[in-house]
Amino acid sequence: MKQGLFTILKNEPLTDAVYRMVLSGDTEAITAPGQFVNIKLDGLYLRRPISVCDCVDGELTLVYKVVGKGTAQMSAMTAGEQLDVLTGLGNGYDTALSGQHALLLGGGVGVPPLYMLAKTLIAQGETVSVVLGFNTAAEVFYEQEFKALGAAVTVTTVDGSYGTKGFVTDALPENYEYFFTCGPEPMLKAVYKYTDTEGQFSFEERMGCGFGACMGCSCKTVTGYKRICKDGPVLKKEEILWDA
Amino acid sequence: MGRLTVNLCGVELDNPIIPASGTFGYGYEFAELYDINLLGSFSFKGTTKEPRFGNPTPRIAECPMGMINAVGLQNPGVDKVISDELPKMRQHFHKKVMANVSGFSVEDYAYTCERLNGEEDIGWFEVNVSCPNVHGGGMSFGTLPEAAAEVTAAVRKVTDKPLLIKLSPNVTDIVSIAKACEAAGADGISLINTLLGMRIDLKTKKPVIANKMGGFSGSAIFPVAVRMVYQVAGAVNIPVVGMGGVSSAEDVIEMMLAGATAVEVGAANLIDPFACKTIIEELPRVMDRYGIQNLNDIIGGAHHG
Secondary structure, three states: OEEEEEEEEEEEEOOOOEEEEEEEOOOOOOOOOOOEEEEEOOOOOOOEEEEOOEEEOOEEEEEEEOOOHHHHHHHOOOOOOEEEEEEEEOOOOOHHHOOOEEEEEEEHHHOHHHHHHHHHHHHOOOEEEEEEEEOOHHHOOOHHHHHHHOOEEEEEEOOOOOOEEOOHHHHOOOOOOEEEEEOOHHHHHHHHHHOOOOEEEEOOOOOOOOOOOOOOOEEEEOOEEEEOOOOOOEEEHHHEOOOO | OOOOOEEEOOEEEOOOEEEOOOOOOOOHHHHOOOOHHHOOOOEOOOEOOOOEOOOOOOOEEEEOOEEEEOOOOOEOOHHHHHHHHHHHHHOOOOOOEEEEEOOOOHHHHHHHHHHHOOOOOEEEEEEEOOOOOOOOOOHHHHOOHHHHHHHHHHHHOOOOOOEEEEOOOOOOOHHHHHHHHHHOOOOEEEEOOOEEEEOEEOOOOEEOOOOOEEEEEOHHHHHHHHHHHHHHHOOOOOOEEEOOOOOOHHHHHHHHHHOEEEEEEOOHHHHOOOHHHHHHHHHHHHHHHOOOOOHHHOOOHHHOO
16 A cells, blocks of 8 residues: 555546546556555545556556546546545455456446456456446447457447347356456346356445555455455455345 | 653653554554554554444445444454454554453453453553444443443453543533543543434435444544543543544644643544654644643643633
8 A cells, every 4th residue: 555646647538427537656556456546535534445447657547437526526627636545455356366268247337447457367368358237328438448458348238229238147258267347236246146157356335444444344254354445345256245 | 751752641652642443453554654653552443352243334424524434343352352463463563552442231341351451562441431333332331420430440440551431422411421430440531432423315315324323533523522621631630532533733732732641543544544643743843833842731731821
């Protein structure tokens, strides 16, 4: 974990509610895809945790959805403004376990952390299939970005207005050896049910500190109590207890 | 003796800054960022007789200038604290630590303190009779003078270490409770714990927190804390540890003027993990600005004249 001042290079809408912010600063503490950062915003007390979409040589990309006051404030910021950011939070995905053909399943605002993950896995020489799920055509983002990495990409929409009609679990490919997923909890539960390999799930929870001090985001797992912010947000399939 | 040194119930602190229980774990998350031995001490995560998971999530809500938490005393239980957490803590922290203890019966409090009493680096007990987030315990001991006195007397019997009782602000007469603890053998009073609060989500039209209500902390509660520290410090003859919304060196000085011998910093640690380090570094400069030679000269200063 590190605290640093980041300068906004770019902040642009990808859809009506989803924005991409590119920042410049010390990204040394970011060591794995699936980690997150915690951002201090003027006038708001708690920091806002946002997953890392990409991180290259001091350039941090965050793709976030405007869901409340904090993200609305972020969406109004412009290039040159500075943000106080805690980086290198959370365990991130363990990419050593993925086998030769990894399946990445992302739903809505759960898509961004899979981008850096896909990039990492492809750099490791693995075959990557990605299924991105959205509600409707207007909400689709990052399809081209994943394709540009060399991943096989399928998009699903609940209303069928783009790609395959249905949920990500309606478009599972054959032959994958391992999966990684991030998305809303109903989607994660469906992924748990409909996949037959091992895999890793990234969870979301309201956090106090984001670095393991306050016990605000605890959950029960097969291997004991865990803090989503510090011991997670990524849990392995065999650790998960849904009804805890 | 440095200009920041204070003496809390016979134990010297290099400075009066103590991270508050529940905002600092057992110290090791913060030890990744800075040498936590620069702190006066810290109050470790509230410990109970049995292990506790605590409340369901969400446990946290944003508030104007503050936050609500309803963690519910999550901790591994006193046996695991002694066998696992304290040894890990000692790898990073080499000073006297404050043991924060909670319970659901008078016997629980006494049992847990007795188990911890053999740990040499525990400098003080801070007995929490004020947790707003657990049902059938915690705060109920801190809302009646007789019950608070009963817990104090029971713990007094099992330890000779300095005994602080941590009080709830969710009462009509804080002074009577503080005096009852003093009469029952407390060596000091720490206050305030969180104020009982609540938020409702306009989209779902339901409480934000699963437990519905929780403890409100952060800068917003600072004036309430200063008022209660002032009232209690003016009424008892034992040291007071002040806390509640402290987030700057100026706040520390204000708390000490109200009568605090030492000052705990809580929610500020969660939004700025360097908060305590920054406060300690800034204290001498802020003291200079207000013509304060030594912190001991200002304890309770607002009561005079």
